[in-house]
Amino acid sequence: MSDITASRFKSRMNIGDPLFKGLTFFFATLVLAVLAAIVSVLVMDSLPALQKFGPAFVWSQHWNPVKDNYGALVPLVGTIVTALIALIIGVPFSFGMAFFLTELCPHWARQPIAIAIELLAAVPSIIYGIWGLFVLVPIFQHYIEPALIATIGQIPIIGLLFQGPAIGMGVLLAGFILALMILPFVTSVMREVFSAVPAVLRESAYGLGATRWEVVWRVVLPYSRVGVVGAIMLGLGRALGETMAVTFVIGNAHRLSLSLMAPGTTISSTLANEFTEADGAIYTSSLIALGLVLFVLTFTVLAIGKKLLLRNVGKGGTA
Amino acid sequence: MIPQPETKRGIMLRKLKSLSFATALAFAPFTVHAADISGAGATFPYPVYAKWAEAYFKETGLTMNYQSIGSGGGIKQIKAKTVDFGATDAPMKPADLKTFNLIQFPTVMGAIVPVVNLDGVKPSEMVLNGHVLAEIYLGHITKWNDPAIAALNKGMVLPAIDIAVVHRSDGSGTTFNFTTYLSATNAAWDEVGVGKAVEWPAGLGGKGNEGVAALVGHMTGAIGYVEHSYAHQNHMIYTRMINKDGHAVEPSLETIQAAAANADWAHAEGNYLVLANQPGADSWPMTAATFILMQKVQDKPKTGRETEDFFIWAMDKGDDLAKDLVYVPMPDNVVSMTKALMQTLTDKNNKPLPLAGHAL
Amino acid sequence: MNHTPDARTVTRRALIKRRHRFNTAMTILSLLMTAVVLLTLGTILLTLLYNGLQAIRPSLFLESTPPPGSAGGLANAIYGSLVMTGIAVAIAAPVGIMAGTFLAEYARNSRLAEFVRFINDVLLSAPSIIIGLFVYGVVVVSMGHFSAWAGIIALAIIATPIIVRTTEDMLSLVPDNLREAGAALGTPRWKVITSISYRAAFQGILTGVLLAIARVSGETAPLLFTALSNQFWSTDLNAPMANLPVVIFQFAMSPYEDWRNLAWGGALLITTAVLALNIVARLSAKGRKS
Numbered sequence: 001m002s003d004i005t006a007s008r009f010k011s012r013m014n015i016g017d018p019l020f021k022g023l024t025f026f027f028a029t030l031v032l033a034v035l036a037a038i039v040s041v042l043v044m045d046s047l048p049a050l051q052k053f054g055p056a057f058v059w060s061q062h063w064n065p066v067k068d069n070y071g072a073l074v075p076l077v078g079t080i081v082t083a084l085i086a087l088i089i090g091v092p093f094s095f096g097m098a099f100f101l102t103e104l105c106p107h108w109a110r111q112p113i114a115i116a117i118e119l120l121a122a123v124p125s126i127i128y129g130i131w132g133l134f135v136l137v138p139i140f141q142h143y144i145e146p147a148l149i150a151t152i153g154q155i156p157i158i159g160l161l162f163q164g165p166a167i168g169m170g171v172l173l174a175g176f177i178l179a180l181m182i183l184p185f186v187t188s189v190m191r192e193v194f195s196a197v198p199a200v201l202r203e204s205a206y207g208l209g210a211t212r213w214e215v216v217w218r219v220v221l222p223y224s225r226v227g228v229v230g231a232i233m234l235g236l237g238r239a240l241g242e243t244m245a246v247t248f249v250i251g252n253a254h255r256l257s258l259s260l261m262a263p264g265t266t267i268s269s270t271l272a273n274e275f276t277e278a279d280g281a282i283y284t285s286s287l288i289a290l291g292l293v294l295f296v297l298t299f300t301v302l303a304i305g306k307k308l309l310l311r312n313v314g315k316g317g318t319a
Numbered sequence: 320m321i322p323q324p325e326t327k328r329g330i331m332l333r334k335l336k337s338l339s340f341a342t343a344l345a346f347a348p349f350t351v352h353a354a355d356i357s358g359a360g361a362t363f364p365y366p367v368y369a370k371w372a373e374a375y376f377k378e379t380g381l382t383m384n385y386q387s388i389g390s391g392g393g394i395k396q397i398k399a400k401t402v403d404f405g406a407t408d409a410p411m412k413p414a415d416l417k418t419f420n421l422i423q424f425p426t427v428m429g430a431i432v433p434v435v436n437l438d439g440v441k442p443s444e445m446v447l448n449g450h451v452l453a454e455i456y457l458g459h460i461t462k463w464n465d466p467a468i469a470a471l472n473k474g475m476v477l478p479a480i481d482i483a484v485v486h487r488s489d490g491s492g493t494t495f496n497f498t499t500y501l502s503a504t505n506a507a508w509d510e511v512g513v514g515k516a517v518e519w520p521a522g523l524g525g526k527g528n529e530g531v532a533a534l535v536g537h538m539t540g541a542i543g544y545v546e547h548s549y550a551h552q553n554h555m556i557y558t559r560m561i562n563k564d565g566h567a568v569e570p571s572l573e574t575i576q577a578a579a580a581n582a583d584w585a586h587a588e589g590n591y592l593v594l595a596n597q598p599g600a601d602s603w604p605m606t607a608a609t610f611i612l613m614q615k616v617q618d619k620p621k622t623g624r625e626t627e628d629f630f631i632w633a634m635d636k637g638d639d640l641a642k643d644l645v646y647v648p649m650p651d652n653v654v655s656m657t658k659a660l661m662q663t664l665t666d667k668n669n670k671p672l673p674l675a676g677h678a679l
Numbered sequence: 680m681n682h683t684p685d686a687r688t689v690t691r692r693a694l695i696k697r698r699h700r701f702n703t704a705m706t707i708l709s710l711l712m713t714a715v716v717l718l719t720l721g722t723i724l725l726t727l728l729y730n731g732l733q734a735i736r737p738s739l740f741l742e743s744t745p746p747p748g749s750a751g752g753l754a755n756a757i758y759g760s761l762v763m764t765g766i767a768v769a770i771a772a773p774v775g776i777m778a779g780t781f782l783a784e785y786a787r788n789s790r791l792a793e794f795v796r797f798i799n800d801v802l803l804s805a806p807s808i809i810i811g812l813f814v815y816g817v818v819v820v821s822m823g824h825f826s827a828w829a830g831i832i833a834l835a836i837i838a839t840p841i842i843v844r845t846t847e848d849m850l851s852l853v854p855d856n857l858r859e860a861g862a863a864l865g866t867p868r869w870k871v872i873t874s875i876s877y878r879a880a881f882q883g884i885l886t887g888v889l890l891a892i893a894r895v896s897g898e899t900a901p902l903l904f905t906a907l908s909n910q911f912w913s914t915d916l917n918a919p920m921a922n923l924p925v926v927i928f929q930f931a932m933s934p935y936e937d938w939r940n941l942a943w944g945g946a947l948l949i950t951t952a953v954l955a956l957n958i959v960a961r962l963s964a965k966g967r968k969s
Contacts (some may be wrong), residue, residue, distance in 0.1 A: 014867050016867050016869045016870065017867050017868045017869050019869070020868070020869030020872070021781075021785055021868075021869070023777060024777045024778065024780045024781035024784070024785060025781055025785070026777075027773075027774050027775075027777035027778040027781065028777075028778040028781040028782065028786070028795050029795075030774060030778070031774075031778050031795060031798060031799055031802065031839065031840070031843060032794075032795060032798050034802065034836055034839075035798050035801060035802055037813070037817070038805075038809065038810065038813045041813050041816045041817060042809070042812070042813065045816055062518065063518060064517070064518040065490065065514060065515065065516035065517065065518075066512045066513070066514035066516070066517050066518070067512070092712075093712050093715075093716060096708060096709035096711075096712035096713065097709065097712055097713045097716060099705070099709045100709040100710060100712070100713045101713075104706055104709065104710065113713065113717070115961070116717055116720060117716065117717075117720075118957075119720065119954060119957065120716070120720045122893060122953050122954055122957045123723065123724075123897075123950055123953070123954075124896070124897020124898075124899075124924070124949055124950065124953060125897065125899075126897065126899050126924055126927055126928060126946070126949075127723070127727065127897075127946050127949070127950055128723070129928075129931070130927070130931040130942060130943070130946060131723050131726055131727070133537075133931065133932075134726075134730075134931075135722075135726055137537060137538075138537070141538060141539075165481035165482075165483055165540070167483045167523070167538050167541075168537070168538065169523060169534075169538075170523075180719065183716060211698055211699055211701075211702035212702055212706065213701065213702040213705040213706070214698065214702065234804075237804055238804070240806070241804070241805070241806025241807075241808070241809075242806070243806065243807070243808045243899070243900040244899045244900060244924075244928070248931070248932065251523035251524065252488035252523055252524030252525070252526070253519070253522065253523045253524055254518065254519070255519075255520075255521075263522075263523035263524075268806055268808045268900070271808050271812065271900075272808060272900060272903060273488045273489055273524070273526055274488070274489060274490070274516075275812070275815075275903075275904055276388050276389075276392050276395075276903065276904060276907075277388055277389040277390075277391035277392030277393075277395060277489050277490040278391065278395065278490065279391045279392075279394050279395040279398075279490060279515070288812060288816070291808070291809050291812045294806060294808075294809065295805065295806070295809050298804065298805065298806060299801060299805075302800070302801065302804050303797075303801075306797070306800060357918070357919070366746075366747060369746030369747065370746065372746070373746055373749065384909050384919070386907060386908065386919070399820070399823070400823055400824075401819070401823055401824040401825060402824070525932075526932060527932075527933075529932060529933040529934055529935075530932050530933075532933075532934035533932055533933060533934045536934055549934060552747065552934075552935065553934040553935065555934075
């Protein structure tokens with residue numbers, strides 16, 4: 001619409017228009033106000049901890065309620081590592097599914113399968129948590145982790161990531177469940193991005209004798225590269241903030257460990273476990289400071305992701 | 320596109336929405352008031368508090384809502400006055416009680432027991448002591464067939480599997496009592512220290528006594544520390560312990576009572592008393608009392624009175640329920656001291672709270 | 680013409696064969712991946728059904744949460760979830776629709792609109808536990824106690840951005856010539872929006888509200904620090920109130936058999952509700968298109 005349509009209304013002389021417009025404006029600014037409030041409350045309440053520990057808070061390994069000495073390093077590393085595992089497992093799967101759905105799937109099956117994948121997204125995260133706890137932990141403890149320790153664990157250097165007692169719970173399992181959770185989201189964004197590629201490009205590639213895979217890998221993907229990265233970053237943002245699915249299976253240990261089989265903690269599961277019982281100003285403030293760190297992290301990742309997706313739309317134009 | 324008149328589907332959806340809203344509202348006429356008394360804190364006594372609440376409700380119709388969120392949470396909530404009483408098994412020091420204007424009294428005593436998950440081991444078969452427990456939790460002993468463990472368990476076949484150490488991930492009085500005991504029996508534990516939450520050198524964390532029990536149940540080769548009821552109710556494999564006098568004892572009403580026999584409550588300022596590693600041939604070494612905290616000045620006198628009534632009822636009539644769950648009730652002299660302590664509670668205008676009510 | 684192909688053709692043919700084999704391999708791989716993911720979804724739902732159905736009986740809906748070792752149900756949690764979700768969406772819907780209207784009808788492509796959209800997206804994707812922290816710091820601490828109201832505010836903050844987004848999307852799909860037709864007839868702008876734009880986008884906006892309900896019903900983290908939970912039946916919004924997600928969280932991690940059964944039952948209830956809402960939302964979106 002724009003100014004032409006808007007100008008049709010300008011000559012109105014009634015009270016309803018400015019009133020209604022003011023009302024909608026008010027609610028729109030309310031959204032802004034809420035975010036501003038969240039940021040300011042987070043910052044204000046983390047000040048005591050940040051003032052005590054300074055920037056060293058971010059890289060301190062300690063988490064000692066006895067001596068009131070806290071640091072964000074262990075939860076932060078846990079958050080990032082589980083999210084990375086989620087990406088490493090999830091992105092290839094998402095790509096495979098997007099490839100399948102856009103190129104290979106017969107038309108009648110396309111919608112049902114897409115719906116099924118989106119239903120995965122609708123399942124609340126706490127369900128993933130209890131399913132992970134009751135079903136996956138024993139499987140990981142008795143089958144998958146021993147197998148990994150016996151095979152990859154023996155290879156020098158990279159084997160260091162696969163050591164230790166197989167307890168099922170830990171960073172690896174948490175990352176695996178996160179992968180499941182971001183899969184539907186990343187897949188659907190990838191599908192959209194792939195479908196936005198102009199048919200002309202695809203058809204000319206086929207015309208030159210390219211196989212389906214080659215069309216996707218060498219034409220569609222490079223064309224929508226920016227959007228795909230944007231999708232991945234959005235998935236990363238979701239994985240970083242996920243709480244319930246992770247809390248059940250990560251083992252809640254405030255310790256850095258090289259092995260992925262070891263228990264660890266993430267920022268959100270630390271908050272979920274400890275916040276209601278944290279006693280003491282510095283303890284509580286440190287937890288809120290953790291929340292602030294998480295917020296800054298997810299905000300940055302999401303902002304980058306969105307920018308990339310917007311740029312992809314601009315570049316690709318309309319399908 | 321001309322706006323269509325509302326489709327059948329649209330009408331149906333609208334009706335569905337108002338129907339579900341109406342259904343939700345239909346519950347509203349149930350003007351049952353919220354819980355009369357609310358408390359939060361330790362998971363250690365939760366089984367007995369829950370049974371008491373159930374029985375008290377049957378007898379008086381008053382509800383007691385207890386959220387077992389850990390001793391740290393209980394202390395935090397009562398300081399913030401977001402609950403009517405806090406529960407903790409890590410007693411507050413007398414100085415802190417004065418600062419926050421709280422009273423503290425013990426309700427029951429229970430046993431912390433080590434629980435293990437090993438095939439072929441029966442409850443009460445294995446024997447451990449404080450020194451070895453500390454070594455396990457320090458991460459110095461990592462396999463079940465370690466010579467130190469074998470030395471205490473001659474004749475038992477111990478598997479060569481890794482020990483999966485389980486501790487608490489939340490702020491816990493059980494941890495406080497457990498670490499006090501470890502500190503008393505193994506000098507190396509001092510590097511970790513004593514507290515409701517510590518920087519654990521090894522293992523993974525479970526939330527609440529329930530979480531630890533659940534984790535140990537899930538993993539073969541696991542060891543954890545829980546309050547006795549949790550081990551008992553969930554048919555877990557608990558171990559015997561060697562007490563200060565060198566005897567291997569079982570956790571039971573008798574051994575807890577033996578440990579409590581030396582407890583001098585009369586001279587404990589603010590009722591601050593930690594019962595870990597008590598002497599006595601039959602004493603259970605990891606005995607702990609659990610405490611209730613209440614504000615000295617009650618903003619809501621009626622609720623304060625009801626809270627007092629509940630605990631007086633529990634101390635007078637709840638003994639059998641407690642014993643069923645292997646908690647030892649407080650001896651009579653302590654009960655009288657507690658009742659006297661309750662007389663010191665006042666309302667905002669410094670008037671004492673009358674002790675009328677259901678318990679008498 | 681001789682039948683032995685020359686070296687170039689041989690390599691070319693070999694290359695083509697290899698490319699096709701690779702293509703087939705990738706095709707099979709992607710098929711397998713899709714199958715594995717769908718199977719996993721199936722497994723999750725089947726496990727949920729198997730364990731949850733065991734807990735479905737009348738007492739689940741009629742009795743409140745029990746102490747460990749006693750029988751009971753989830754009545755108070757179900758009620759709490761219904762009420763808190765209902766009120767939260769009742770707050771979020773007008774706020775969201777109004778804000779979405781501002782973006783789609785008034786501000787359109789202005790800098791302000793871009794900014795509001797961006798902030799809205801940030802809120803939309805913010806970890807819900809952060810929102811729980813915020814509401815704890817602002818509402819629970821000032822009220823002095825946990826309450827259902829705090830939980831409702833947290834859920835409303837989570838639901839609003841979803842409704843803003845979908846409302847804006849749906850309203851911007853309404854073609855301008857409809858609005859101009861209204862203007863030509865002399866209708867004031869606010870009336871054009873309410874009786875033309877809203878009417879046209881109604882199904883879409885409703886879909887957005889349903890999706891918000893679905894999303895909010897499964898949220899646990901924000902309720903942990905706000906509404907807490909309550910083992911008794913309570914309708915007092917000014918006090919802690921039981922709700923399905925927190926009760927499931929507590930019960931699932933416990934060692935008690937009967938509590939774990941209830942946790943599965945509650946999980947089945949939530950998942951059924953959420954999936955049903957999603958499917959209804961999709962169907963209503965489809966209905967609009969036809």
